[in-house]
Amino acid sequence: MxxxxxxxxxxxxxxxxxxxxxxxxxxxxxxxxxxxxxxxxxxxxxxxxxxxxxxxxxxxxxxxxxxxxxxxxxxxxxxxxxxxxxxxxxxxxxxxxxxxxxxxxxxxxxxxxxxxxxxxxxxxxxxxxxxxxxxxxxxxxxxxxxxxxxxxxxxxxxxxxxxxxxxxxxVSLAAAAVRLAQQLFDDLPRRRVLFIGAGEMIDLVATHFAAQKPLQMTVANRSLERAEALAQRLHATQMPLADVAERLGDFDIVISCTASSLPLIGLGAVERALKRRKRHPMLMLDLAVPRDIEPEVGRVDDVYLYSVDDLAHQVQVNxxxxxxxxxxxxxxxxxxxxxxxxxxxxxxAVPLIQALQTQTEAWRQAELQKARKALARGQDVEAVMEALSAGLTRKMLHGALSELHSSAGEAHQQWASSVQRLFLRSGS
Known part of the structure; x- marks a missing residue:
C-alpha cells in the first residue's frame, strides 16, 4: 500500500x-x-x-x-x-x-x-x-x-x-459544443463566435467551429501573443480581454474557458448585450472551472447558458x-x-533480499577465515574444504531446521512445505 x-x-x-x-x-x-x-x-x-x-x-x-x-x-x-x-x-x-x-x-x-x-x-x-x-x-x-x-x-x-x-x-466536449450551436442556430455560417481564452480547450473547440465556417470568429485573451497565434491559425480576429463586456452584443455564440479565479462576464454585461441585440438569442458555453460566466446569467430570457457539466450530458450516446x-x-x-x-x-521484497545477501556473505567470510587459518596451520586441504562446506551448510539450514523442530500444528505444516519448496527438488 x-x-x-x-x-x-x-x-x-x-x-x-x-x-x-x-x-x-x-x-x-x-x-x-x-x-x-x-x-x-x-x-x-x-x-x-x-x-x-x-x-x-x-x-x-x-x-x-x-x-x-x-x-x-x-x-x-x-x-x-x-x-x-x-x-x-x-x-x-x-x-x-x-x-x-x-x-x-x-x-x-x-x-x-x-x-x-x-x-x-x-x-x-x-x-x-x-x-x-x-x-x-x-x-x-x-x-x-x-x-x-x-x-x-x-x-x-x-x-x-x-x-x-x-x-x-x-464524443468530445468540442464536438458537443458545435452540435449544440447547430441545434440553436441552423445557420452557423451566418453567426459570429467569440472565444474567450487561448488554452487547449478553446483551441480544440475553436478548431471544431472553424470547420463549420461561421461568419466571424474572434479570440479574446489576457495574453495578446497567445490570442494572436490562435487567431492567425484559425483566420480569426482578436481583441483585448478588457473589451469583452463592451462588445459582447456583437456575438451570437460566446465560448469561454480561462484560468480566472473570478467570473469574467457578469449579469449586467449580458443584459446590456441583449438590449443591443434587441433580444436576439445568445448561446453561451462556460467550459471553465471555476466559472467564467456568472450562473445567474442562465436565468435571463433569450440566453442559453451551458456549463461544462451541462455540456457533458449532451454526449452520452452510443x-x-x-x-x-x-x-x-x-x-x-x-x-x-x-x-x-x-x-x-x-x-x-528488496530489503529482505538485501538483508539475506548480507547475512549469507557474512557466513561465507566467517567460514573462509576459518579455512585460511586452518591452512596456515598446515592442516590437510581436503579436511579444510570438508569443514568449510559443512560449516556453510549448517549455517544455511540452522534456521529452517530449528523451526521444523520447534513448531507444531499448522505452523509446522507451513514450515515443512516451505522447506520442501526451497531445498528439495522432488518436493517430497
Missing part, C-alpha cells in the same frame, strides 16, 4: 465546489511543493492532477515503507487539499474519494484511459495526466513508485485505445456499443493493475 489517491471529480462534487480546487498548470509546481512541505516528515512522492473535471492528489512512498506510514499520510493530505480549496474538511470528505494500493493504481489507469471521464473515452485527459507528471518531475517530487504507476497508466491507456472502440465512440467497449477496457485495466501490484510486491 505505497500509493494513495484522493480527490474530487465530476461524479463526486458539483461544479462550483470543484471550481474552488482547480489549480492552473503554471501553479502546479508551487502546489506540489506546498503539499510536500505539509507532509514534511515523510517527504513522499507527490503528483497533482487538476482539470475542469477533477482535482486529485497522488502520494507514493518507497516500497520499503510500512503500509501504516503510507495510510498516515491520507489525513494530512486531505487537510492540505481542503485548505487549498478554502473548504471545511468535513465538506470535502463528503464530496471526495480515497483509494490506496492496487485500487489507487486502478483509479489512475481508468482516468488515463478515459473510463472515469465525464465524456467516456475523451482523449484530452491523457495529455493532462502527462502534464501533471512532467510538473511533478520538474518539482523533484516524482520518485520510482509514482513514475512506474503513471508510465504503466499511459501504456494501459494506449492499449485501451488501440484494442477497443472506446476512442472511436468518444450506449450499447460503448458499454461493450467499456467491458473490454476494464479487463485491460485489471491486467495492468495486477502487473503493477506484482511490481510493488517485488519491490517490497
Amino acid at each position: 505505497t500509493v494513495l489517491a484522493l480527490g474530487l471529480n465530476h461524479g463526486s462534487a458539483p461544479l462550483d465546489l470543484r471550481g474552488r480546487f482547480a489549480i492552473p498548470t503554471e501553479a502546479l509546481g508551487r502546489s506540489i511543493q506546498g503539499l510536500r512541505d505539509h507532509l514534511a516528515q515523510a517527504r513522499p512522492e507527490v503528483a497533482i492532477l487538476s482539470t475542469c473535471n477533477r482535482t486529485e492528489v497522488y502520494v507514493g512512498l518507497p516500497a520499503s515503507a510500512c503500509p501504516r506510514h503510507a495510510l498516515a499520510l491520507a489525513e494530512p493530505a486531505m487537510e492540505w487539499l481542503a485548505g487549498h480549496g478554502g473548504t471545511p474538511s468535513g465538506e470535502l470528505r463528503r464530496h471526495s474519494y480515497f483509494r490506496e494500493g492496487a485500487e489507487a493504481a486502478r483509479h489512475a489507469f481508468r482516468v488515463a484511459a478515459g473510463l472515469d471521464s465525464m465524456v467516456l473515452g475523451e482523449p484530452q485527459i491523457l495529455g493532462q495526466m502527462k502534464t501533471a507528471v512532467r510538473e511533478a518531475d520538474s518539482a523533484g517530487a516524482l520518485g520510482t513508485t509514482l513514475h512506474q504507476m503513471f508510465q504503466r497508466s499511459f501504456a494501459v491507456a494506449k492499449e485501451v485505445r488501440s484494442r477497443t472502440e472506446i476512442g472511436s465512440h468518444a 450506449g450499447a456499443r460503448r458499454q461493450a467497449a467499456v467491458s473490454e477496457a476494464e479487463a485491460i485495466v485489471s491486467a495492468g493493475v495486477d502487473s503493477f501490484s506484482q511490481w510493488l510486491q517485488q519491490r517490497s
Whole structure:
C-alpha cells in the first residue's frame, strides 16, 4: 500500500465546489511543493492532477515503507487539499474519494484511459495526466513508485485505445459544443463566435467551429501573443480581454474557458448585450472551472447558458456499443493493475533480499577465515574444504531446521512445505 489517491471529480462534487480546487498548470509546481512541505516528515512522492473535471492528489512512498506510514499520510493530505480549496474538511470528505494500493493504481489507469471521464473515452485527459507528471518531475517530487504507476497508466491507456472502440465512440466536449450551436442556430455560417481564452480547450473547440465556417470568429485573451497565434491559425480576429463586456452584443455564440479565479462576464454585461441585440438569442458555453460566466446569467430570457457539466450530458450516446467497449477496457485495466501490484510486491521484497545477501556473505567470510587459518596451520586441504562446506551448510539450514523442530500444528505444516519448496527438488 505505497500509493494513495484522493480527490474530487465530476461524479463526486458539483461544479462550483470543484471550481474552488482547480489549480492552473503554471501553479502546479508551487502546489506540489506546498503539499510536500505539509507532509514534511515523510517527504513522499507527490503528483497533482487538476482539470475542469477533477482535482486529485497522488502520494507514493518507497516500497520499503510500512503500509501504516503510507495510510498516515491520507489525513494530512486531505487537510492540505481542503485548505487549498478554502473548504471545511468535513465538506470535502463528503464530496471526495480515497483509494490506496492496487485500487489507487486502478483509479489512475481508468482516468488515463478515459473510463472515469465525464465524456467516456475523451482523449484530452491523457495529455493532462502527462502534464501533471512532467510538473511533478520538474518539482523533484516524482520518485520510482509514482513514475512506474503513471508510465504503466499511459501504456494501459494506449492499449485501451488501440484494442477497443472506446476512442472511436468518444464524443468530445468540442464536438458537443458545435452540435449544440447547430441545434440553436441552423445557420452557423451566418453567426459570429467569440472565444474567450487561448488554452487547449478553446483551441480544440475553436478548431471544431472553424470547420463549420461561421461568419466571424474572434479570440479574446489576457495574453495578446497567445490570442494572436490562435487567431492567425484559425483566420480569426482578436481583441483585448478588457473589451469583452463592451462588445459582447456583437456575438451570437460566446465560448469561454480561462484560468480566472473570478467570473469574467457578469449579469449586467449580458443584459446590456441583449438590449443591443434587441433580444436576439445568445448561446453561451462556460467550459471553465471555476466559472467564467456568472450562473445567474442562465436565468435571463433569450440566453442559453451551458456549463461544462451541462455540456457533458449532451454526449452520452452510443450506449450499447460503448458499454461493450467499456467491458473490454476494464479487463485491460485489471491486467495492468495486477502487473503493477506484482511490481510493488517485488519491490517490497528488496530489503529482505538485501538483508539475506548480507547475512549469507557474512557466513561465507566467517567460514573462509576459518579455512585460511586452518591452512596456515598446515592442516590437510581436503579436511579444510570438508569443514568449510559443512560449516556453510549448517549455517544455511540452522534456521529452517530449528523451526521444523520447534513448531507444531499448522505452523509446522507451513514450515515443512516451505522447506520442501526451497531445498528439495522432488518436493517430497
